[in-house]
Amino acid sequence: MNKIIDRIGRHGFDDYKIREVRSTEYQLYLLKDAIESRRTVESNHFQITVYVNHRVGGKKLRGEYTFEYKPGADLDYYLEQAKSACSVIKNRHYDLAKSSDSSVVQTLDPRLNDPFKLGGQLTETIYRNTKGSNVYLSSAEIYLTKSEIVLRTSTGIEKSKVKGLVEIEVTFISKNRKVEQELNFGIRRRSVEDLRLEQRLTEYKEHSINMLEVQIPKSGRANIAINASDTYKLLSPLIFHSSGQAKDQGISRFVLNGRIVEDAANDFSLKTSGILPFGLYSEPFDGDGIACNEYTLIDKGVFRQYWTTKRYADYLGVKPTGEFKNLIVEPVRSSTIDIDSCYEIIQFSDLSPDPVTGDIVAEIRFGYATIDGRKTPIKGGSVSGNIFQNLKRISFASEDVFEGNYAGPKFLVLKDMSISGQ
Amino acid sequence: MDSSLTKLLQNILATVEKKYPYTAATVFDTRGIEINLDKENERIASRQGNRGIVLSIFNGRYFEEYATDIIDEKHIDEFCRRAFDHVVMEEIKYELTQPREGNRSFRTAEKIDPDSVSIKNKLDILRQRRAALLRGKNMVNCTTSYIEETANKTFITRKGTLDERMRRISHYMVAYVSNGKDLKYDFFSTGGTGGLEIIDIPDSTIPSLIDSANRLFNSESIEPGFYDVIATPEIAGLIAHEAFGHGVETDMYLKDRARSKDYLGEIIASPLVNIIDDPSLPGGYGSYFVDDEGNIAQPTYVVKDGRFIQGLTNRYSSSVLKLNPTANGRRESFARKIYTRMSNTFFEPGTKTPEEIISSVDNGIYLIRGLSGMEDPKGWGIQVLVLYGKEIRKGRLTDRIFSPLGITGYVPDLLKGISMVGNDFKVDVGTCGKGHKEYVPVSSGGPHIRTRLRLG
Structure with missing residues (x-):
């Protein structure tokens, strides 16, 4: 690191930010009851941003260039390229963060210190919980990663953090004499315990067997229950519009101290938290070195604050919150939800709401339609609507859960969504 | 690539020649730049994340791989x-096909070498396009991007070395418009393998983009149901890719995850349908000369005259x-596994012109x-998610626009x-992506097609 800083200094940059990442990853791929592949990946690289200040017509401007340097590559080549790029970029000036304390948060499960042992234990758990009548394990993938990150800046920041990640993907095949179906699911957590792997395998095995009876849903309108595992994606347009960057670019639909939607049936608060224990996006400090914390962006339906990186905080003249981290949703009141008339979506094929417009169109990969108390497995067809319109008619489950990057109601219900089926 | 590193890896592989049924080393070294502009900000960053080495060893039953990005000979x-x-040797259960012998080297053909154009000149092209976009009606912001990657790859076995240098270029523009009440956007993308000529675009591109974004203010939600549709090449490509591209990746056959396994040689589509996967397509964004397992790129007829011929x-x-x-063994980077x-x-x-196809649709x-x-x-x-579509009435496009649209359906119904x-x-x-991960550059496309689909 010191050698890199020395070379940056020799090229005459005004500021720098260096992020060194050292990581090891163990990957295990299971194909039915055998190993398909085992992989070990080691990495050591530096993400470097260098800055050059300009003064044009009395205005302070700034050029910057980011590159990744891996030991063994020609650093001077990249620094020359950086110098050239910084000379032609003249953005509004912003300052790098100054040295400050970091937050304390759990981000590494010590079991990741022995990934081979942990990989074996997870494999056993998977094999033990995937056998059953009319159902078997098709494949599984296990990724165990431990990384150490050091951040140094020209403004005096020198911090480090260690993070762990456990990722598991499992595919079940269910079959009877007439039908064969597959159900695939993935989980990412920082701690092994938070995987709740046995419970999830049991649940998905049951879903998988139920898939043998699926029907295409009927076209029309319905109340849709969205699981906690999809809440982050579902509410991603709110995250987009509450960003300082969207505000700076003139494309945020939110106004400070204004209601996010008028005539909402159920208000809620939305927070970003970088200090949720073992939260997927929790860490002591963000990419700029700003200590992570918890911030309320939407308070009981009223927009109170943009989340901002240091750059956009300077542009907007506000205090930076740092990057958006884990999502916390707190309803003003939890609802008694009529689950006797609801489509419960276990899995969408791909839930990707349009961040700008809030439009949602997603195929139903698997779920249950409950009509007059009768529950039927469903697959196919699509759900469509607009999250900003549907916020007016949203209601929340009373039970709270933690789902890696989300803490809040176990599920939420969007009322009167459009279903395209048969 | 560094010849001494190649030699070192060849020597290492030679020492274990007799011990393992298959060994290979692949060296990835990707470099490039990415320029992104919005209304107020300009960013330039390098792209060189995929630089590393993978050592692949087949032990008779499965692959053991070791990957590192610390490229220091010692x-x-x-x-x-x-x-x-x-590595623990197992009793040989599977005989792997062996890589070809000999050394070969490949390089993308370019009309305008991107290295001969300065960063400033590339930036100026984007600045001009940004200025043109921001002059448009109701424009509140825009983004313009240029991504240039030179992907060097060397595949080394004890039988030889295959070396390729692919230049991939892509260019994107997004126009954000607001009428004071709603915010809408539309986008343009182009890209391929080749030189800077890839980002030459017709003069009409930007006015057309602004116009189409503004038209979305009047868009309507569609009544869910089945419709006669005409898919542009862009949408046809997405259908080919999702319907009978992923569905014939044969690593999914091993996992019992692809139904097409039971339909080899069967009629699965209209006799008008031919679907091809071709990594050797000149200029294709998904093109390569050699896959990540040392197979030379060549086209594969997946579907011929409606019959499923072969998987990837x-x-x-x-x-x-x-x-x-x-030649479809690919990995996202040195850090990830090979998949099909x-x-x-x-x-x-x-044989039909797009005009003939449009005029054939009544509603x-x-x-x-x-x-x-x-x-x-x-x-x-x-x-398949579609940002917007236009109504066809009595063989003509009307001004009625529907947005967004979701295509769902049963693949054989769609193809038939x-x-x-x-x-x-x-x-x-x-x-x-494969599922929700393992991202690799691809292209998809074709001609206009007419079919019947469920829209929502």
Whole structure:
């Protein structure tokens, strides 16, 4: 690191930010009851941003260039390229963060210190919980990663953090004499315990067997229950519009101290938290070195604050919150939800709401339609609507859960969504 | 690539020649730049994340791989020897197909060498396009991007070395418009393998983009149901990719995850349908000369005259399933595993002009701008998201616009419903994941096609 800083200094940059990442990853791929592949990946690289200040017509401007340097590559080549790029970029000036304390948060499960042992234990758990009548394990993938990150800046920041990640993907095949179906699911957590792997395998095995009876849903309108595992994606347009960057670019639909939607049936608060224990996006400090914390962006339906990186905080003249981290949703009141008339979506094929417009169109990969108390497995067809319109008619489950990057109601219900089926 | 590193890796592989049935080393070194502009900000960053080495060893039953991005000869030497010490030989269960012998080298053809154009000149091209966009009606912001990557790859076995240098370029523009009440956007993308000529665009591109974004203020939600549709090449490509691209990746056969396994040689589509995956397509964004397992790129007819001819393979799936190997073993980066992956996947052109196809529809939807897709190889479902489509009435496009649109359906119904295939042809630029990860550059496309689909 010191050698890199020395070379940056020799090229005459005004500021720098260096992020060194050292990581090891163990990957295990299971194909039915055998190993398909085992992989070990080691990495050591530096993400470097260098800055050059300009003064044009009395205005302070700034050029910057980011590159990744891996030991063994020609650093001077990249620094020359950086110098050239910084000379032609003249953005509004912003300052790098100054040295400050970091937050304390759990981000590494010590079991990741022995990934081979942990990989074996997870494999056993998977094999033990995937056998059953009319159902078997098709494949599984296990990724165990431990990384150490050091951040140094020209403004005096020198911090480090260690993070762990456990990722598991499992595919079940269910079959009877007439039908064969597959159900695939993935989980990412920082701690092994938070995987709740046995419970999830049991649940998905049951879903998988139920898939043998699926029907295409009927076209029309319905109340849709969205699981906690999809809440982050579902509410991603709110995250987009509450960003300082969207505000700076003139494309945020939110106004400070204004209601996010008028005539909402159920208000809620939305927070970003970088200090949720073992939260997927929790860490002591963000990419700029700003200590992570918890911030309320939407308070009981009223927009109170943009989340901002240091750059956009300077542009907007506000205090930076740092990057958006884990999502916390707190309803003003939890609802008694009529689950006797609801489509419960276990899995969408791909839930990707349009961040700008809030439009949602997603195929139903698997779920249950409950009509007059009768529950039927469903697959196919699509759900469509607009999250900003549907916020007016949203209601929340009373039970709270933690789902890696989300803490809040176990599920939420969007009322009167459009279903395209048969 | 550094010849001394190649020599070192060849020597290391030679020392274990007799011990393992298959060994290979692959060196990745990707460099490039990415320029992004919005209304107020300009960013330039390098792109060189994929720089590293993978050592692949087949132990008779499965692959053991060791990957590192610490490219220092002393470290590599120790790293490889340590890796070989860890591998446990198993009784040979599968005979792997062996890589070709000899040395070959490949390089993308370019009309304008991007290295001959300065960063400032590339930036100026984007600045001019940004200025033109921001002059447009109701424009509140825009983004313009240029991404240039030079992907160097060397595949080394004890039998030889294959070396390729691919230049991939892509260019995107997004126009954000507001009427004070609603915010809408539309986008443009182009890309391919080649030189800077790829980002030459017609003068009409920017006015057309602004116009189409503004038209979305009057867009309507569609009544869910089945419609006669005409898919532009962009949407046709997404359908080919999701319907019978992912569905014929044969590594999924090993996992019982693809229904097409039971339909080899069967009629699965209209006789008008031909679907090809071709990594050797000149200029295709998903093109390469050599896949990541040392197979030379060549086209594969997946569907011919409506009949399913052949799936795509990687070395493991073709060896275990005893299928004709295709050059489709790809990995996202040195840090990820090989899977069977598509390259450039498209419908082959037919005989009808796009105008003839539009005039044939009495009441339907012309699907225009694709957003994303998702595969379902086992259930033969499909999801394609479309930003907007136009109404067709009595053989003509009307001003009525529907946005957004979601295509869902049963793949054989969709493919058997194709009743007209255009004589035009276009492929686009894209990135493809396997499920929700393992992203690789691809393209998809074809001609205009007419079929019947469920829209929501």
